[in-house]
Amino acid sequence: MPQNSRGDTEQSGKQSSGKRKLEEEPSRSQQTISELLSQRYSPDTLDPQTNKRSRLSSPSRFPSTKIPHKMHPISGSPPRNGAPGRGFSGPNGPIRSQGLNANARQNNFSPHTGAKRLVVKNLRTGPRLNQESYFDKVWSQLDAALTAIFEGRKPDSSLEELYKGGENVCRQERAALLAKKLQDRCREFVSGNMCTSLATRAGGSTDVRTLRAVIDEWSAWHSRLSFLLHSKEQPVIREMGLIQFRSYIFSDASLKPKILKGAYDLIEADRGGSTKALTDSKLLSDAMDLFHDLDVYGSDFEPLFMAKTEEFVKEWAQQQAAGSLAAYVEHAHQLIEREVERCGLFSFNRSTKLKLSELLDETLVTQRTDMLTSENEVLGLMRAGNKTALKQLYGLLDRRDLTLELKPAFKKYVIEEGEAIVFDQERETDMVVHLLQFKQKVDDIWTSAFESNEELGDAVREAFGAFMNRGKKMDSTGGTDNPKSGEMIAKYVDRLLKGGYKLPPGRNPEEVSLMSDDAELDRQLDQVLDLFRFVHGKAVFEAFYKNDLARRLLMKRSASNDAEKSMLARLKNECGSSFTHNLESMFNDMDIANDEMAAFKRSQQEERKGRFEFEVNVLSAASWPTYPDVPVRIPPKIARSINRFETFYHNKHTGRKLTWKHQLAHCQLTANFPQGKKNLVVSSFQAIVLLLFNDVPDGESMQYPQIQEATGLSDPELKRTLQSLACAKYRVLSKNPKGKEVNSSDQFSYNANFSDKQLRIKINQIQLKETKEETKTTHERVAADRHFETQAAIVRIMKSRKTLSHVDLIQEVISATKNRGVLQPPEIKGEIEKLIEKEYIERKEGTNHYSYVS
Amino acid sequence: MKVTIKEWNAVATWHWDIPEDEVCGICRVQFDGTCPTCKFPGDDCALVQGRCNHAFHMHCLMTWIDLETSKGLCPMCRQKFEWKDKE
Numbered sequence: 058m059p060q061n062s063r064g065d066t067e068q069s070g071k072q073s074s075g076k077r078k079l080e081e082e083p084s085r086s087q088q089t090i091s092e093l094l095s096q097r098y099s100p101d102t103l104d105p106q107t108n109k110r111s112r113l114s115s116p117s118r119f120p121s122t123k124i125p126h127k128m129h130p131i132s133g134s135p136p137r138n139g140a141p142g143r144g145f146s147g148p149n150g151p152i153r154s155q156g157l158n159a160n161a162r163q164n165n166f167s168p169h170t171g172a173k174r175l176v177v178k179n180l181r182t183g184p185r186l187n188q189e190s191y192f193d194k195v196w197s198q199l200d201a202a203l204t205a206i207f208e209g210r211k212p213d214s215s216l217e218e219l220y221k222g223g224e225n226v227c228r229q230e231r232a233a234l235l236a237k238k239l240q241d242r243c244r245e246f247v248s249g250n251m252c253t254s255l256a257t258r259a260g261g262s263t264d265v266r267t268l269r270a271v272i273d274e275w276s277a278w279h280s281r282l283s284f285l286l287h288s289k290e291q292p293v294i295r296e297m298g299l300i301q302f303r304s305y306i307f308s309d310a311s312l313k314p315k316i317l318k319g320a321y322d323l324i325e326a327d328r329g330g331s332t333k334a335l336t337d338s339k340l341l342s343d344a345m346d347l348f349h350d351l352d353v354y355g356s357d358f359e360p361l362f363m364a365k366t367e368e369f370v371k372e373w374a375q376q377q378a379a380g381s382l383a384a385y386v387e388h389a390h391q392l393i394e395r396e397v398e399r400c401g402l403f404s405f406n407r408s409t410k411l412k413l414s415e416l417l418d419e420t421l422v423t424q425r426t427d428m429l430t431s432e433n434e435v436l437g438l439m440r441a442g443n444k445t446a447l448k449q450l451y452g453l454l455d456r457r458d459l460t461l462e463l464k465p466a467f468k469k470y471v472i473e474e475g476e477a478i479v480f481d482q483e484r485e486t487d488m489v490v491h492l493l494q495f496k497q498k499v500d501d502i503w504t505s506a507f508e509s510n511e512e513l514g515d516a517v518r519e520a521f522g523a524f525m526n527r528g529k530k531m532d533s534t535g536g537t538d539n540p541k542s543g544e545m546i547a548k549y550v551d552r553l554l555k556g557g558y559k560l561p562p563g564r565n566p567e568e569v570s571l572m573s574d575d576a577e578l579d580r581q582l583d584q585v586l587d588l589f590r591f592v593h594g595k596a597v598f599e600a601f602y603k604n605d606l607a608r609r610l611l612m613k614r615s616a617s618n619d620a621e622k623s624m625l626a627r628l629k630n631e632c633g634s635s636f637t638h639n640l641e642s643m644f645n646d647m648d649i650a651n652d653e654m655a656a657f658k659r660s661q662q663e664e665r666k667g668r669f670e671f672e673v674n675v676l677s678a679a680s681w682p683t684y685p686d687v688p689v690r691i692p693p694k695i696a697r698s699i700n701r702f703e704t705f706y707h708n709k710h711t712g713r714k715l716t717w718k719h720q721l722a723h724c725q726l727t728a729n730f731p732q733g734k735k736n737l738v739v740s741s742f743q744a745i746v747l748l749l750f751n752d753v754p755d756g757e758s759m760q761y762p763q764i765q766e767a768t769g770l771s772d773p774e775l776k777r778t779l780q781s782l783a784c785a786k787y788r789v790l791s792k793n794p795k796g797k798e799v800n801s802s803d804q805f806s807y808n809a810n811f812s813d814k815q816l817r818i819k820i821n822q823i824q825l826k827e828t829k830e831e832t833k834t835t836h837e838r839v840a841a842d843r844h845f846e847t848q849a850a851i852v853r854i855m856k857s858r859k860t861l862s863h864v865d866l867i868q869e870v871i872s873a874t875k876n877r878g879v880l881q882p883p884e885i886k887g888e889i890e891k892l893i894e895k896e897y898i899e900r901k902e903g904t905n906h907y908s909y910v911s
Numbered sequence: 912m913k914v915t916i917k918e919w920n921a922v923a924t925w926h927w928d929i930p931e932d933e934v935c936g937i938c939r940v941q942f943d944g945t946c947p948t949c950k951f952p953g954d955d956c957a958l959v960q961g962r963c964n965h966a967f968h969m970h971c972l973m974t975w976i977d978l979e980t981s982k983g984l985c986p987m988c989r990q991k992f993e994w995k996d997k998e
Contacts, residue, residue: 611920635950639951642951642953642954669915669916669917669918669919670917670918670919671918671919671921672919672920672921673920673923674920674921674922674923675923675924675925676922676923676925677924677925677952677953677954678924678925678926678953679943679951679952679953680953684924695919695921698919698921699921702921710925711928712927712928712929712960712966713925713926713927713928714925714926714927714928715923715924715925716923716924716925717921717923718922718923718924719921719922721922722920722921723920724916724917724918724919724920725916725917725918726914726916727914727915727917728913728914729914736917737914741919741921744914744916744919747914748914748916750914751913751914
């Protein structure tokens with residue numbers, strides 16, 4: 058019973074090792090336990106298995122007593138499955154030899170014999186007998202076994218037997234000889250049988266098939282090697298097997314190219330296939346394992362792979378470049394993704410990965426930069442809003458840090474589209490809305506496709522700055538080339554602050570309802586301010602904003618005072634306090650006016666009884682927009698109140714003079730219509746006209762000249778006023794003949810049929826809106842102001858510098874007036890001419906220098 | 912139809928009650944403009960009128976009066992400069 062004896066051997070070996078362990082124990086484990094171990098349990102009773110466990114896992118573990126024999130099936134089984142055999146042979150080499158000696162001795166005393174008794178005898182007699190003949194015997198046995206293994210059969214002799222044979226031979230210091238013989242035997246097989254069979258098989262078949270055959274052969278060889286491995290302690294054997302396989306199979310002139318080509322063919326098939334599933338991914342990954350095992354990956358496979366791949370990629374790029382950019386980037390993106398994925402899937406080396414991605418970058422991106430950044434193509438993508446393609450394009454360029462190449466195209470796109478919006482005269486009123494939408498779109502592209510690249514963000518800003526400050530000479534700007542953007546932004550803000558902006562059709566109506574929300578208003582203001590930042594010359598904006606603010610304040614049309622203040626704060630933040638000073642003093646004037654009115658009412662308490670409410674806003678002329686004096690005949694009732702206020706005001710502020718701006722006044726009237734009483738909110742002019750009809754008997758009408766005579770209004774003002782009363786939404790007057798336009802031959806009568814659901818009717822929209830002429834004048838005024846500002850700047854500069862060359866002067870003037878708007882050199886030149894005429898400066902004869910005339 | 916006025920919101924602007932083409936005798940700037948040190952006309956840069964009826968920017972006159980050589984005289988007519996009382 059060799060198993061039994063084997064078990065004994067193990068046990069005794071274990072025992073000794075157990076002892077050794079125990080002796081070492083105190084240093085590693087708790088004192089008490091080791092004491093317990095050594096005192097209560099004699100080492101002989103210790104179960105080897107337990108000892109083993111205690112050694113492997115927890116040395117302090119309390120050992121349990123078990124009968125050693127129970128463990129036989131485990132510890133005594135032949136070490137075929139490797140683990141125990143290796144476990145012992147590794148760290149406990151010397152112990153094992155002890156055990157073997159013990160085995161030899163013990164066999165004398167325990168005559169358990171079984172079927173393999175012969176072997177034991179051989180072993181025993183071996184050393185005593187002729188070592189040569191013993192060796193030959195063992196070798197012939199091994200040789201037979203090897204042949205069997207090579208042929209894929211089971212060896213005739215038991216492995217145990219072979220193992221011991223080998224062991225003993227080695228012990229007789231013939232290991233080298235044995236190894237040599239083994240090596241020879243293996244080589245013979247590999248270079249002989251295997252090689253020829255593979256070569257013949259490879260001869261007529263495809264590369265892939267060859268590869269498959271080689272891999273099969275390899276795995277068989279590999280598993281056979283592992284047989285051998287157990288019989289020897291030398292890991293060298295595996296190496297030897299590898300080397301032999303490499304040098305006889307892999308290096309075979311007919312096989313090698315086929316193997317490599319086969320592997321590449323698989324990859325190529327994968328590339329060609331449209332689906333991601335590789336037809337034979339297992340084979341390919343096996344091949345990769347083989348190359349790694351044989352250590353030929355870097356030396357043979359990789360160069361071939363790279364060379365072939367380069368060819369492939371180049372050709373691919375050539376083909377794809379013919380198509381559209383969108384298709385190219387998409388496919389290139391996919392290609393790269395799949396290549397990288399493949400690297401991971403089949404565990405290509407890191408170096409291959411790097412080289413591969415380098416190759417891809419070089420071929421797909423660097424060599425195609427022209428195409429990738431071709432302005433037309435990129436513009437096409439942007440116009441189509443193809444964010445996916447742009448993202449992929451950016452991704453490709455980013456691999457080579459070429460993203461900046463997109464900048465010109467991106468900028469051009471923004472400018473082109475932006476200019477289209479800015480110069481779209483038909484949709485002028487919605488310019489800001491379109492600009493906001495466009496900005497949103499561009500920002501979208503920038504964040505989602507261009508990963509918020511800073512440089513490209515700069516491009517967006519530059520582009521917006523460029524197109525928003527472009528102006529054309531147009532009728533609506535009074536023939537000046539002021540950019541429209543400032544005006545439109547001011548008007549947009551006005552609409553927002555007046556309590557909401559009716560969004561153009563096509564936008565979500567829910568957004569409108571949100572407008573009442575303060576937060577929403579804030580958000581919208583912020584958005585507009587984003588646009589506002591791009592406007593260089595704030596002068597146009599300021600002029601229009603001031604006009605609109607004045608109207609809002611005087612007509613009490615501001616939706617929320619908080620919103621006004623927060624807008625003011627924003628502007629202050631953006632442009633500095635000198636910019637907002639006038640605006641702030643406008644708010645101040647309103648506050649002062651309130652106080653004044655309170656004082657005035659107190660002083661007039663007695664006379665006020667039964668009268669209408671009379672309020673006055675006194676403005677400081679410098680802060681508010683300039684308003685022309687419009688002659689009008691004020692009804693006596695109003696005139697009396699006005700006089701009283703003037704007296705009051707003069708008493709309070711000496712040295713001040715009031716100028717009445719009746720076109721800004723607005724009032725409430727109570728009108729008795731047959732169908733009900735109405736409160737009319739009207740402008741002063743409208744009120745004056747309506748009051749005239751008090752004296753007209755029912756059914757009679759007034760001629761246009763009569764009205765003009767009575768009111769003293771100029772033609773355009775009167776026509777506008779009458780139109781708003783007789784031809785607009787609310788027709789409190791009837792016009793005869795009917796029509797949209799008012800002519801001087803028309804007759805007007807009071808409309809007895811007027812009715813409306815609401816009690817309070819606002820008819821003074823006309824007053825709130827800026828007329829085209831006003832817009833024009835504002836633009837002209839801004840332009841004129843700019844002339845003066847430029848002249849002032851020139852004089853200031855010349856005064857401090859005394860003499861200056863033309864170029865330097867223009868440079869200095871541009872930088873000095875930058876805040877108010879960018880000037881073109883010809884404009885400055887014109888101003889210089891004017892100043893020379895006015896003899897502020899003079900030309901120095903013969904040079905292009907100017908000097909200051911003091 | 913009978914229309915009655917319920918509420919009237921009038922608007923007026925104020926100027927210094929001085930002929931428009933007159934300038935400050937010290938800085939030669941219009942009274943509706945500012946003295947050289949100010950940026951914003953109006954309440955920020957008030958006027959001052961003496962008994963001699965000569966008006967100046969307040970800032971201009973104060974600078975003048977602070978000088979010893981002025982001896983407290985009006986720069987225009989060399990009379991003693993006194994504030995014109997409110998009537």
